[in-house]
Amino acid sequence: MDVMVQLQRQLFDYTASLFHEGFLDEQFNQLQQLQDESNPDFVVEVVTLFFEDAERLLNELTNALSQENIDFRRLDAHVHQLKGSSSSIGAQRIHTVCISFRNSCEEQNVEGCLKSLQQVKHEYSTVKSKLETLFKVRRSGPFLVRVLICNIEMTYGETDFGCRGVSVLGSVI
Amino acid sequence: MEAKNKKLLVSQDLATHLTALVVDDNMISRKIHEKLLKNAGIRNQGVGNGKEAVDIHFYGQSFDLILMDMDMPIMNGIQATKKLRSMGICSMIVGVSSRSMESEIQQFMEAGLDDYQLKPLTKTKLSSILDKINSNLTYKSKSNHVI
Numbered sequence: 063m064d065v066m067v068q069l070q071r072q073l074f075d076y077t078a079s080l081f082h083e084g085f086l087d088e089q090f091n092q093l094q095q096l097q098d099e100s101n102p103d104f105v106v107e108v109v110t111l112f113f114e115d116a117e118r119l120l121n122e123l124t125n126a127l128s129q130e131n132i133d134f135r136r137l138d139a140h141v142h143q144l145k146g147s148s149s150s151i152g153a154q155r156i157h158t159v160c161i162s163f164r165n166s167c168e169e170q171n172v173e174g175c176l177k178s179l180q181q182v183k184h185e186y187s188t189v190k191s192k193l194e195t196l197f198k199v200r201r202s203g204p205f206l207v208r209v210l211i212c213n214i215e216m217t218y219g220e221t222d223f224g225c226r227g228v229s230v231l232g233s234v235i
Numbered sequence: 236m237e238a239k240n241k242k243l244l245v246s247q248d249l250a251t252h253l254t255a256l257v258v259d260d261n262m263i264s265r266k267i268h269e270k271l272l273k274n275a276g277i278r279n280q281g282v283g284n285g286k287e288a289v290d291i292h293f294y295g296q297s298f299d300l301i302l303m304d305m306d307m308p309i310m311n312g313i314q315a316t317k318k319l320r321s322m323g324i325c326s327m328i329v330g331v332s333s334r335s336m337e338s339e340i341q342q343f344m345e346a347g348l349d350d351y352q353l354k355p356l357t358k359t360k361l362s363s364i365l366d367k368i369n370s371n372l373t374y375k376s377k378s379n380h381v382i
Contacts, residue, residue: 093267098274107266124282
């Protein structure tokens with residue numbers, strides 16, 4: 063039971079760190095509040111849609127910027143969409159980069175656009191990885207505890223799970 | 236406090252009798268707004284652009300509330316709002332967009348909006364929209380009573 067509480071605590075701390083480090087903002091909380099028994103996978107569904115949309119847009123942006131004659135209006139339209147989508151799920155850092163990206167589009171600043179594209183790809187990759195980890199742990203948390211407790215018992219025999227359980231489970235997250 | 240709670244109860248009761256249309260080409264926004272409305276007890280459906288919003292009305296459907304995005308392909312929110320008003324549609328139309336420049340919002344309002352909210356829409360923003368609908372209904376009820 064101590065192990066479960068510790069795992070839940072670590073999950074809570076991990077989630078909190080995503081907000082503290084600016085990866086997520088209040089809008090993500092709004093999404094979580096919308097989730098209920100009638101749609102228990104709402105947050106995962108919305109974020110999955112975002113991943114698909116973002117990847118499509120990043121490909122479009124990469125193609126648009128590789129053209130000899132860059133269509134800045136089209137480029138700006140794609141960034142506007144990405145800015146909107148990221149804001150909808152609370153992906154704060156992506157949203158922030160999109161703002162400066164749009165400024166570069168308006169100025170027709172190719173170098174600025176290329177730099178912004180690189181930044182937004184980096185931010186997207188990071189937040190995607192963190193959210194996938196979060197969802198994975200949330201989904202399999204209780205099962206993982208059972209598996210790991212079994213493994214601990216098989217290796218060490220019945221023992222005090224207090225500290226050892228925490229250090230083993232800590233490495234999961 | 237009691238008056239505030241009473242107002243909240245009235246708003247919640249009102250919501251379950253309302254219908255809404257979400258007009259947005261972004262699937263993520265549409266999904267979020269539809270869930271927000273559903274959780275508030277408001278029956279709703281979504282379409283992907285202004286032309287679909289106009290067509291759905293042309294074929295006889297009506298809604299108490301329309302959440303209208305601005306930037307959409309085929310027919311944008313400004314064009315769709317003007318068209319709906321010219322068709323005699325009196326629904327409450329609320330612009331919901333990420334556009335924040337005063338001139339852009341002004342242009343959208345002048346097309347015939349009743350209200351404008353910056354994306355993303357939240358429970359608090361939806362509550363303020365329901366309060367407006369409630370006020371409009373109260374005003375109409377009092378006007379009819381006077382007549």
